[in-house]
Amino acid sequence: MIPLSHSLIIAALLFVLGLAVVLLRRELLFILIGLEVMLNGVALTAIAAGQYWGNADGQVLVIMLLTVTAAEVVVALILVWLAFDHYKAVRVETLTHLRDDTDRSTS
Amino acid sequence: MSQWLWLIPGTPLLGSLIILFLGSLLRRKHLAMVACCASAAAFLVVVLAWLTEATSQPLQQTLYTWVAVGEWRPMFGFTLDRLALVMVSIVSSVGLLVHLYSVPFMAEEADQRRYYFFLNLFLAGMLLLVLADNLLLLYLGWELVGLCSYALIGFWYRDPPCSNAGRKAFIVTRIGDTALALGIFLLFSQFHELSLSALLTNATTQWEKGSTLATLATLLILGGAVGKSAQLPLQVWLPDAMLGPSPVSALIHAATMVTAGVYLIARTHPLFELAPHTQWLVAAIGALTIVYGASAAVAQSDFKKVLAYSTISQIGYMFLALGCGAYAIALFHLTTHAFFKALLFLSAGAVIRASGDEHDINSLGKIGNHPSIARWTFLIGAASLAGVPFITAGFYSKDAILVTAWSAPTGPLLWIFAAFGALLTAIYIFRVYFLVFHGSGPRTSTISLPYFMSLPLLILALLSIVSGFIELPEGWPGPHLWSLWLADELAVATFPPLTITYTLQFITALLPLAGFSLALWLIQREQAYQSLPLANFLRSGWGFDAFYYAMLVRPYLALARILQAGESKEGITYIVVRPYRALARGVSDAVETLLIEGALTRITRGFLAFATFCRKGVEYKMLEAGITSLVAALRFSYTILSTTQNGFLSRYALVISTGAVFFLGYWLW
Numbered sequence: 025m026i027p028l029s030h031s032l033i034i035a036a037l038l039f040v041l042g043l044a045v046v047l048l049r050r051e052l053l054f055i056l057i058g059l060e061v062m063l064n065g066v067a068l069t070a071i072a073a074g075q076y077w078g079n080a081d082g083q084v085l086v087i088m089l090l091t092v093t094a095a096e097v098v099v100a101l102i103l104v105w106l107a108f109d110h111y112k113a114v115r116v117e118t119l120t121h122l123r124d125d126t127d128r129s130t131s
Numbered sequence: 132m133s134q135w136l137w138l139i140p141g142t143p144l145l146g147s148l149i150i151l152f153l154g155s156l157l158r159r160k161h162l163a164m165v166a167c168c169a170s171a172a173a174f175l176v177v178v179l180a181w182l183t184e185a186t187s188q189p190l191q192q193t194l195y196t197w198v199a200v201g202e203w204r205p206m207f208g209f210t211l212d213r214l215a216l217v218m219v220s221i222v223s224s225v226g227l228l229v230h231l232y233s234v235p236f237m238a239e240e241a242d243q244r245r246y247y248f249f250l251n252l253f254l255a256g257m258l259l260l261v262l263a264d265n266l267l268l269l270y271l272g273w274e275l276v277g278l279c280s281y282a283l284i285g286f287w288y289r290d291p292p293c294s295n296a297g298r299k300a301f302i303v304t305r306i307g308d309t310a311l312a313l314g315i316f317l318l319f320s321q322f323h324e325l326s327l328s329a330l331l332t333n334a335t336t337q338w339e340k341g342s343t344l345a346t347l348a349t350l351l352i353l354g355g356a357v358g359k360s361a362q363l364p365l366q367v368w369l370p371d372a373m374l375g376p377s378p379v380s381a382l383i384h385a386a387t388m389v390t391a392g393v394y395l396i397a398r399t400h401p402l403f404e405l406a407p408h409t410q411w412l413v414a415a416i417g418a419l420t421i422v423y424g425a426s427a428a429v430a431q432s433d434f435k436k437v438l439a440y441s442t443i444s445q446i447g448y449m450f451l452a453l454g455c456g457a458y459a460i461a462l463f464h465l466t467t468h469a470f471f472k473a474l475l476f477l478s479a480g481a482v483i484r485a486s487g488d489e490h491d492i493n494s495l496g497k498i499g500n501h502p503s504i505a506r507w508t509f510l511i512g513a514a515s516l517a518g519v520p521f522i523t524a525g526f527y528s529k530d531a532i533l534v535t536a537w538s539a540p541t542g543p544l545l546w547i548f549a550a551f552g553a554l555l556t557a558i559y560i561f562r563v564y565f566l567v568f569h570g571s572g573p574r575t576s577t578i579s580l581p582y583f584m585s586l587p588l589l590i591l592a593l594l595s596i597v598s599g600f601i602e603l604p605e606g607w608p609g610p611h612l613w614s615l616w617l618a619d620e621l622a623v624a625t626f627p628p629l630t631i632t633y634t635l636q637f638i639t640a641l642l643p644l645a646g647f648s649l650a651l652w653l654i655q656r657e658q659a660y661q662s663l664p665l666a667n668f669l670r671s672g673w674g675f676d677a678f679y680y681a682m683l684v685r686p687y688l689a690l691a692r693i694l695q696a697g698e699s700k701e702g703i704t705y706i707v708v709r710p711y712r713a714l715a716r717g718v719s720d721a722v723e724t725l726l727i728e729g730a731l732t733r734i735t736r737g738f739l740a741f742a743t744f745c746r747k748g749v750e751y752k753m754l755e756a757g758i759t760s761l762v763a764a765l766r767f768s769y770t771i772l773s774t775t776q777n778g779f780l781s782r783y784a785l786v787i788s789t790g791a792v793f794f795l796g797y798w799l800w
Contacts, residue, residue, distance in 0.1 A: 055780070119778075
């Protein structure tokens with residue numbers, strides 16, 4: 025029996041690592057990978073909690089999470105591909121079309 | 132010895148991990164050294180296994196529980212019985228030689244780290260596959276070698292054909308892998324057990340011979356084997372796989388990985404014996420593939436593609452032997468084939484490299500000046516592949532397969548296919564030999580190979596000759612060491628009566644000589660620009676690629692295009708948008724004439740009069756002052772807030788996570 029705290033520490037590590045990847049990397053694909061790692065951390069928490077309470081709900085949740093993740097990856101990959109197709113760019117610092125471009129001095 | 136078993140797949144894995152994580156600290160020369168040392172260590176452990184008790188009894192080691200779900204606990208465990216010992220020896224020895232050969236061969240390449248990482252990882256995966264004591268672990272190795280094969284075929288991935296070939300190999304073998312996975316699921320659902328020994332005993336006791344479940348399970352396993360071993364109808368990936376580096380072709384696509392299917396069937400042969408129909412199908416696929424591969428190889432003009440089709444055809448012989456129940460002989464041919472085919476590929480690689488990456492056999496003949504070691508070793512390999520009687524290993528293994536095929540169900544028919552294939556084999560390999568090494572170019576060589584390249588060639592040439600002497604043909608005085616040694620695990624093959632056996636052996640011995648002379652005749656015709664009948668058909672590999680493209684790839688692309696049309700202007704526009712737009716225009720025209728022309732104009736006019744009145748009535752300056760101050764306030768807050776809208780994704784993510792941390796902290800403390 026693995027103590028709950030061990031699983032939670034691993035899960036937190038995974039989550040923080042994934043978050044670090046999301047925050048620090050500049051390539052869209054790496055950010056996606058980071059997101060996946062964070063999701064795995066979450067899934068591990070669910071598993072650990074399920075094991076701790078002796079309840080299968082956690083594992084059911086993880087199966088659900090896997091499905092959702094797969095769908096999310098599909099959509100996200102298409103978005104990345106479209107971004108590449110339209111702007112020929114995969115790095116996020118070049119994808120700044122949401123920036124507020126209004127000229128502040130004249131208006 | 133038993134406790135050191137994990138070192139066999141472990142050392143190459145360790146090597147690949149060192150290269151992966153510490154590769155940037157090492158120099159290029161040292162990368163190759165690490166990889167070679169790792170494979171040499173694996174080979175040494177295998178030699179130790181031979182020297183100790185491994186040959187007398189199966190060794191078993193369980194490292195740890197891999198997964199624990201209720202009662203089901205697949206272990207991370209290895210078994211080394213004689214079948215596995217043979218495979219491990221081939222894989223580690225050929226692997227070591229190819230690693231050595233790669234040192235000078237790949238010395239000029241960039242990305243050595245990736246190359247050696249995948250080469251070592253491949254070795255680890257293959258050894259894992261062979262040593263696995265349960266199907267789950269076997270499947271892990273199976274997928275690992277598939278991954279490495281993909282990565283190494285597409286090693287020069289900046290070249291689109293190479294990366295496409297890698298992808299094709301991966302996708303085509305994936306079809307087989309899926310079948311294998313389904314087979315494993317089926318076996319698990321029946322026996323709740325994945326350990327190979329327990330599974331095979333359970334199956335033989337619980338299933339009747341010829342039962343539907345046994346047939347289904349073996350068919351699925353056969354699907355996996357067919358995909359990995361490039362047999363009909365999943366053979367299309369192997370000829371394209373030749374775009375990878377030559378050492379990779381020698382190791383993965385000739386000597387080791389493609390024989391994984393043969394190993395799988397030999398390993399699960401008790402299952403196949405429960406399903407006679409599937410077993411016959413194995414033999415039939417083998418026989419058809421022999422003729423397919425050999426006939427396609429006759430018409431190829433790419434040096435390495437000849438060898439690729441030859442590999443397809445030779446693995447067909449192994450399948451034929453498996454289907455006839457002669458597992459030991461299939462394994463025997465696997466061994467000799469591994470040596471002579473690796474030899475052929477490595478010497479072909481040396482020739483191609485020395486001639487400036489020229490692959491066309493006619494051009495290679497014109498260039499000439501091939502390294503003489505490569506030439507002689509290629510001749511030895513070719514003789515062994517063609518099965519030149521008495522002196523080559525290929526003769527002994529192929530002869531045994533041909534003889535044992537006669538006694539199988541519908542044996543004479545299978546034998547005719549196999550014998551025709553043997554004739555074609557001699558034709559195509561000598562055709563290539565004469566076109567390349569006896570072309571119009573100069574024969575004398577000024578190029579000498581580096582020591583690390585010539586040494587593996589010489590060792591493999593020696594093995595291609597002597598490895599046949601351990602099992603002399605049936606009915607001959609002399610040792611039958613191989614089949615006797617394997618008799619505990621794999622049943623001895625059945626042979627037809629001695630008179631038929633001798634007749635068949637005589638015919639088999641004549642076939643290479645007939646092929647040799649036919650090859651000379653064929654070259655004369657080709658040099659007179661008379662092409663073979665059906666040459667284009669054969670060169671395209673019986674048109675399988677075009678067929679699959681028309682049947683599978685094109686409909687799939689068409690479907691994708693229809694779905695994509697939703698985004699573009701052509702597809703959906705015609706179907707939905709245009710009629711809708713026309714309708715909308717009609718309605719809006721009617722509404723416009725009725726409403727806007729009539730009522731709305733009057734209402735607007737009324738509002739306008741009201742607005743003029745208001746403007747005059749209300750204090751003009753007061754309003755303006757109020758609005759101006761409001762605008763100024765808005766603009767001030769806007770300039771502050773708009774700095775947060777800088778469009779950088781990472782900044783947004785940072786702000787969100789900071790906020791999340793803040794709120795969590797607030798709630799928790």
